[in-house]
Amino acid sequence: MNLPRIAVDAMGGDEGVRVMIEGAALARRRHDRFKFLLVGDEARIKAALENHPGMSGASEILHCEDVVGGEEKPSKALRRAKTTSMGLAVDAVKQGLAGAAVSAGNTGALMAMSKLALRTMPGLDRPALAALLPTLTDDDVVMLDLGANSEGNSRNLVQFAIMGAAYSRIVSGRERPRVRLLNIGTEETKGTEDIQDAANRLRAETGLAMDFEGFVEADKINRGECDVVVCDGFSGNIALKAIEGAARFVTDLLKQAFASSIRSKVGFLVSRPATELLRHHLDPNNHNGAVFLGLNGVVVKSHGSANAKGVANAVEVAARLLEDDITNRIAHDLAQIGDLGGRASGATAGLAAK
Amino acid sequence: MNLPRIAVDAMGGDEGVRVMIEGAALARRRHDRFKFLLVGDEARIKAALENHPGMSGASEILHCEDVVGGEEKPSKALRRAKTTSMGLAVDAVKQGLAGAAVSAGNTGALMAMSKLALRTMPGLDRPALAALLPTLTDDDVVMLDLGANSEGNSRNLVQFAIMGAAYSRIVSGRERPRVRLLNIGTEETKGTEDIQDAANRLRAETGLAMDFEGFVEADKINRGECDVVVCDGFSGNIALKAIEGAARFVTDLLKQAFASSIRSKVGFLVSRPATELLRHHLDPNNHNGAVFLGLNGVVVKSHGSANAKGVANAVEVAARLLEDDITNRIAHDLAQIGDLGGRASGATAGLAAK
Structure with a gap:
């Protein structure tokens, strides 16, 4: 298959042009059919490309100087959608100049720009932000929504389940991903009305390409017992x-503890392969590529502080979503349920990043 | 001060009578003014007391054979409030036979029984479940509500803040605890209407014995930068x-990693003091004593799997709440705000553990 090229916002993220280009180049070394539209300051992109001779033939530069700030309000950034590297990368997808966009910039601004330019898929109420989290097994777990909406009614939850399952099929290879709703208990009576209603609906729908297995509590997210x-x-x-903070908390405690005596320091050196393995497993660069699901186009959010390997992973996620035609997969699954997933009353949802 | 005695549900929890009695005895070894009403099977309590001769003069036994099951529905357990060790321990507080109750049993049942017997404080809409979590500093952080209600409107949140600050004053000794609302961002525009409304109200109230410092994101809970x-x-x-699960996830990974090579095993042995320190810091027994705040009486929930040290900590928390007269402190603070904390519309709250 001829893979459409990927638009890379070369200016977003904490690490800047060099790391974004290095990441794209790394992805291309793994898959030489990857082609890029690199969006940002031409001089800086060209300078970064000098270290990656293989990239020149595979990439085109779309020059622009304006950048969305990391702390900038999405509503403000939105006004500069046509002049910023982020806005132009997303617009390239809309215009058909690229198949997908990857950016490491401001999440709220990227979501707002993507929604405005690409629009929500027909038949879907709201897009969602999904990410991959590490588990005790070799498989990552897909979690969504992570803040694209600040609330979610039962109908949103059913639609998120369908989108999450479609994403999981691509990353896990499972035809019927195991899906659970996050709740404060596993008994059927637990949680809000919206959650219970969504669970009833997902239990009743047998035509969906997923195994709905009820509720999961937040302490079991990383156990690897469900896929979505x-x-x-x-x-x-x-x-x-909370998971990110607790993982950092434990590793910080560990560092304090290892630094507290010479004997521990020696132990730390001897056991470094073990702590390296821990670091590898927890490193967000190995699970990089949060995805906006439910738009008419693929947009992947790379972690703001991702290194080149992390950016390469985000580019590969974008490529896999394109190859597997995630948008049509979701549309197909949505069509399986009659009224699009249950009651829409209850909580109202709004763009979290105002 | 003559401390009222503490009613101990000797039958609740995973560890049974022996550990509950051992925990009470340990607390009494630290503070010999502690006196107990031990509720449960008399023969088993007496057997357990044989190992703790100092306890006999300090405790009375209230015999009963019925026990609330760990997985039992609160609504079902409630019907046996007058015959179970948990129900009788709570009832002893109501009857004035004890100043506070401690149980390691079913949280939902304990909450339901406590609400029914002790009733919510005048002027308060809903009680809350508060716990102590470890931080990178020496101080624990108070977090609430942890599931006494399945939702919470802005008025509930303001009242929770007042109760949390009163609890924090007792455990941290700070006269003006630093209070923050959990949110998905720190900008003023983030989050639900209820959270924003609660923040506005807490910012405007200057007569409260706390420093309200805005929002905190979930990855900062354990940083020790706020008290509540x-x-x-x-x-x-x-x-x-999520925090519990992630902490366990990281320590499980660590174990896997240390078990993966002989070199790491040696490192682990050499650095055992460091990993012991980690275990000590993360051990829930060192932060034991979740508290139901906002009732006409003190009820402390000991962790179901707490060891004797954990139970002793829960008993000490109960004693400190009694000594500092938490109920009157909360009543005093509630009286500082005119209409009890803002709009009560919006989400409706219900007992989470139905």
Whole structure:
């Protein structure tokens, strides 16, 4: 298959042009059919390309100087969609100049720009932000929504489940991913009305390409016992950040502890392969590529502080979503359910990043 | 001060009578003014007391044979409030036979029984479940609500903040604890309407004995930068369990990693003091004593799998809440705000553990 090229926002993220280009080049060394539209300051991109001679034939530069700030309000950034590297990368997907966009910039701005330019898929109420989290097994778990919406009613949750399953099929290779709703208990009576209603609906739908297995509590997300964890954007953001914070907390404690005596320092040196393995497993660069699902086009958010390997992973995620035609897969699954997934009343949802 | 005695549900929890009695005895070895009402099977309690001769003069036994099951539905357990060790321990507080109750049993049942017997404080809409979490500093952080309610409107959140600050004053000794609302970002525009409304109200109230410092994201809960984290019961339960799960995930990875080579095993042995320190810091027994705040009486929930040290900590928490007269402190603070904390519309809250 002739893979459409990937638009890379070369200016976004904490690490700047050099790392974005290095990441794209690394992805291309793994898959030489990758082609790029590199969006950003031409002089700086050309300078970065000098270290990667293989990239010149595979990439075109779309020059622009304006950049979305990391702390900039999405509403403000949105006004500069036509002049910023992020906005132009997304617009390239809309114009058909690229098949997918990858950016390491401001998540809220990227979501806002993507929604405005690409629009939500027909038949879907709201897009969602999905990410891959590490588990105790070799497989990552897909979790969504992670904050594209600040709430989510039962109909949103059912649609998130369908999108998450479609994403999981691509990354895990499972034809019927195991899907669970995040809840504060596993009994059927637990949680809000919206969650219970979504669970009833997912239990009743037998035509969906997933195994819906009820609820999962937040302490089991990383156990590797399910492939997709579905939640509203507020809870998902809380859970994701709580996990990140706790993992950092434990590793910080470990560092304090290892630094507290000479004997421990010696132990640390001897056991370095073990702690390296831990670092490898927890390193977000190995699980990079949060995805906006439910838009008419593929947009991947690379972690703001991702290194070249992380950027390469995000580019590969974009390529796999294109190859597997995620948008049509989701459309197909949505069509399996009659009224698009249950009651739309209850909580109202809004773009979290106002 | 003559400390009222503490009713101990001797039958609750995974570890049974022996550990509950051992925990009470350990607390009494630290503070010999502690007196107990031990509720449960008399023969088994007496057998357990034989190992702790100092306890006989300090404790009375209230015999009963019925026990609330760990997985039992609170609504079902509630019907046996007058015959179970848990129900009788709580009832002893109501009857004035004890100043506080400690149980390691079923959290939902304990909450339901406590609400029914002790009732919510006048002027307060809903009680909350608060716990102590470890931080990178020497101080624990108070977090609430952790699931006593499955949602929380802005008025509930303001009241939770007041209760959390009162609890933190007792455990941290700070006269003006630093209070933050859990949110998905720190900008003023982030989050739900209820959270923004609660923040506006807490910012405007200057007569409260706390420093309200805005929002905290879930990855900063354990940094030790605030003393109280306030959230609705659903988010709190998600955050707490996500933290527990991630901490276990990292330590499990660490174990896998250390077990993966002989060199690492040697390193592990040499650095054992470091990993012991980690274990000590993460051990829930060192932070034991979740508290139901906002009732006409003190009820402390000991962790179901707590060891004797954990139970002793829970008993000490109960004693400190009694000594510092937490109920009157909360009543005093509630009286500082005119209309009890803002709009009560929006989400409706219900007992999470139905």
